[in-house]
Amino acid sequence: xxxxxxxTRRIPDTTIRRLPAYLRALTLAGHDRVTSEVLGQLAxxxxxxxxxxxxxxxAFGTRGVGYDALSLTKEIRxxxxxxxxxxxxxxxxxxxxxALVRHTDESSRDVAIAAVVDIxxxxxxxxxxxxxxxxxxxxxxxxxxxxxxxxxxxxxxxxAQAVLDRLVNVGVRAILSFAPKALVVTDxxxxxxxxxxxxxxxxxxxxxxxxxxxxxx
Amino acid sequence: xxxxxxxTRRIPDTTIRRLPAYLRALTLAGHDRVTSEVLGQLAxxxxxxxxxxxxxxxAFGTRGVGYDALSLTKEIRxxxxxxxxxxxxxxxxxxxxxALVRHTDESSRDVAIAAVVDIxxxxxxxxxxxxxxxxxxxxxxxxxxxxxxxxxxxxxxxxAQAVLDRLVNVGVRAILSFAPKALVVTDxxxxxxxxxxxxxxxxxxxxxxxxxxxxxx
Numbered sequence: 001x002x003x004x005x006x007x008t009r010r011i012p013d014t015t016i017r018r019l020p021a022y023l024r025a026l027t028l029a030g031h032d033r034v035t036s037e038v039l040g041q042l043a044x045x046x047x048x049x050x051x052x053x054x055x056x057x058x059a060f061g062t063r064g065v066g067y068d069a070l071s072l073t074k075e076i077r078x079x080x081x082x083x084x085x086x087x088x089x090x091x092x093x094x095x096x097x098x099a100l101v102r103h104t105d106e107s108s109r110d111v112a113i114a115a116v117v118d119i120x121x122x123x124x125x126x127x128x129x130x131x132x133x134x135x136x137x138x139x140x141x142x143x144x145x146x147x148x149x150x151x152x153x154x155x156x157x158x159x160a161q162a163v164l165d166r167l168v169n170v171g172v173r174a175i176l177s178f179a180p181k182a183l184v185v186t187d188x189x190x191x192x193x194x195x196x197x198x199x200x201x202x203x204x205x206x207x208x209x210x211x212x213x214x215x216x217x
Numbered sequence: 218x219x220x221x222x223x224x225t226r227r228i229p230d231t232t233i234r235r236l237p238a239y240l241r242a243l244t245l246a247g248h249d250r251v252t253s254e255v256l257g258q259l260a261x262x263x264x265x266x267x268x269x270x271x272x273x274x275x276a277f278g279t280r281g282v283g284y285d286a287l288s289l290t291k292e293i294r295x296x297x298x299x300x301x302x303x304x305x306x307x308x309x310x311x312x313x314x315x316a317l318v319r320h321t322d323e324s325s326r327d328v329a330i331a332a333v334v335d336i337x338x339x340x341x342x343x344x345x346x347x348x349x350x351x352x353x354x355x356x357x358x359x360x361x362x363x364x365x366x367x368x369x370x371x372x373x374x375x376x377a378q379a380v381l382d383r384l385v386n387v388g389v390r391a392i393l394s395f396a397p398k399a400l401v402v403t404d405x406x407x408x409x410x411x412x413x414x415x416x417x418x419x420x421x422x423x424x425x426x427x428x429x430x431x432x433x434x
Binding site: 021080194196 | 236237242296303305319390412416423
């Protein structure tokens with residue numbers, strides 16, 4: 001099958017990152033035909049942005065009529081390769097890792113958590129929904145055995161880079177990291193998305209009004 | 218005190234969002250003087266980006282010597298208003314909300330979770346670290362009583378917009394939402410950062426190699 005990120009990589013990453021929101025908007029719209037205005041409103045982007053993004057893969061709405069919802073949904077799912085499904089491993093079965101496993105199981109049909117590992121003997125062997133927490137040592141083995149294509153890092157900062165390197169070495173190309181640390185990847189075929197909750201909150205602090213401050217420091 | 222986002226708003230939001238990473242990099246560097254190369258490497262940005270961002274607030278490194286780490290740290294903390302501290306309310310004491318409360322308590326000295334609310338009677342009254350889960354009805358009251366300046370939304374999609382509107386109405390200007398739904402804010406003085414884990418994973422699916430697919434659908 002055609003891989004849109006291979007060779008030419010015509011679709012910009014920024015567009016790719018908006019496609020899931022359009023997918024959700026299509027479901028919410030619930031109509032056979034949907035305009036860029038409605039899609040934009042439901043996805044949180046401007047109609048112009050929607051039209052520009054969708055044009056990248058040849059989806060053109062008809063003026064005043066809009067896009068065919070069913071074929072657009074199929075096309076986006078195909079581009080994101082959601083139609084193929086993906087198995088993920090969660091590294092770190094602490095509070096965040098546990099919440100992520102359960103959250104993903106509940107909210108995503110396309111990404112299946114297929115393994116969860118931890119380094120802490122007190123946590124290894126514990127049951128987490130349908131999974132047993134496995135030792136970190138088994139990471140490479142589990143990735144190979146269970147055809148895992150995505151890694152979700154939820155370990156403390158000091159262990160994150162080593163985990164990332166191991167995932168890359170065993171062939172995982174899509175990685176989501178919640179570790180509060182900037183991770184380095186030199187392999188251009190690997191995509192790492194970092195979500196650092198502490199940094200997000202610190203940045204948000206800028207937007208808090210001066211009237212609502214704890215004044216504790 | 219000077220508010221950098223009032224009136225002129227000279228510093229772009231994109232720069233603001235990188236400042237916390239520089240702050241962490243300064244701590245990691247652990248030297249009196251630090252170059253843009255070192256800061257960039259530790260923060261995950263190019264030295265050019267670092268220099269451009271820091272120039273916005275008049276911080277200029279000396280060629281070959283770098284920035285004064287202590288004064289730069291103080292300046293960034295001042296711009297982000299971290300020196301004033303901020304109190305946050307978490308709305309939704311489910312799996313994600315609970316993990317967020319504990320994660321923030323452990324990892325952030327600058328943002329204090331001052332209240333957690335939920336709509337579910339089975340959860341209200343439960344102890345979460347140093348906090349008792351309060352009823353959602355008390356949201357406005359708690360924001361006022363406890364000088365809360367930040368809202369963290371961790372509720373199911375159908376309730377998220379109503380919670381956001383209530384936060385905005387009671388004066389909260391900085392909001393972080395984990396609800397899997399695009400939220401609408403018309404007030405330009407409100408900043409909403411949305412982290413949608415399901416969308417992040419769907420976008421990541423694009424980067425998974427074809428060799429590692431579950432083939433389950």
